[in-house]
Amino acid sequence: GAVVSQHPSRVICKSGTSVKIECRSLDFQATTMFWYRQFPKQSLMLMATSNEGSKATYEQGVEKDKFLINHASLTLSTLTVTSAHPEDSSFYICSARDSVDTEAFFGQGTRLTVV
Amino acid sequence: QKEVEQNSGPLSVPEGAIASLNCTYSDRGSQSFFWYRQYSGKSPELIMFIYSNGDKEDGRFTAQLNKASQYVSLLIRDSQPSDSATYLCAVASYNQGGKLIFGQGTELSVKP
Numbered sequence: 486g487a488v489v490s491q492h493p494s495r496v497i498c499k500s501g502t503s504v505k506i507e508c509r510s511l512d513f514q515a516t517t518m519f520w521y522r523q524f525p526k527q528s529l530m531l532m533a534t535s536n537e538g539s540k541a542t543y544e545q546g547v548e549k550d551k552f553l554i555n556h557a558s559l560t561l562s563t564l565t566v567t568s569a570h571p572e573d574s575s576f577y578i579c580s581a582r583d584s585v586d587t588e589a590f591f592g593q594g595t596r597l598t599v600v
Numbered sequence: 601q602k603e604v605e606q607n608s609g610p611l612s613v614p615e616g617a618i619a620s621l622n623c624t625y626s627d628r629g630s631q632s633f634f635w636y637r638q639y640s641g642k643s644p645e646l647i648m649f650i651y652s653n654g655d656k657e658d659g660r661f662t663a664q665l666n667k668a669s670q671y672v673s674l675l676i677r678d679s680q681p682s683d684s685a686t687y688l689c690a691v692a693s694y695n696q697g698g699k700l701i702f703g704q705g706t707e708l709s710v711k712p
Contacts, residue, residue: 491643519699528688528704529644534697542697578643580700588634589700594643 487513489581491592498569498599506564506595508579514559515581519589520552523576535562569599603627604691606703614711619676621706623689626670632692633665633672634700637685644688648674679710 488511498504521529535541535556543549553565582589604625613619636644650656650663662675689703
């Protein structure tokens with residue numbers, strides 16, 4: 486299957502700092518990328534959908550000024566968690582697909598811990 | 601009502617048995633249906649996808665879709681301990697830009 490690479494896999498940051506997570510599609514053009522957050526023992530919650538060259542569409546309840554998403558190219562999307570707080574500690578996962586008819590492939594996920 | 605619902609489990613089956621995982625969805629306009637497997641601490645991996653009513657088989661896995669009943673299932677034959685994981689049902693609809701909406705997942709435990 487297609488490869489989606491997400492970095493870093495694990496990050497610890499201090500409260501109040503910002504963290505950037507990268508998601509790259511390695512062997513296909515990712516027209517659309519999705520960002521999810523998953524808390525322990527819970528399912529994936531969609532945070533936002535980003536299409537290349539467009540502003541991201543955020544789900545209800547997700548602060549767009551806090552979770553900045555950039556999808557500047559067909560192979561790269563970034564999620565920046567700004568002014569992180571301990572409650573932002575979670576497993577963040579990106580997924581990418583090349584068209585609405587195809588399946589989405591997931592990155593390895595990023596375990597964020599804010600201390 | 602949640603958009604995608606699954607029994608959270610845990611579902612426990614003996615090795616070699618058939619595991620049956622169920623999922624219902626609320627959006628009748630949904631077109632694409634996916635089953636993902638997620639091991640603890642890892643991201644989901646795609647097992648199967650299905651678009652049309654009926655059955656779709658791939659090795660030990662069979663996905664079943666019934667759009668009239670808004671129901672999709674996954675059968676795992678000859679279950680192995682390595683199949684123990686959380687299984688996530690996901691649904692996509694063109695009405696919602698094709699975004700994947702996940703159920704809460706069913707934890708499966710296959711006992712040797």
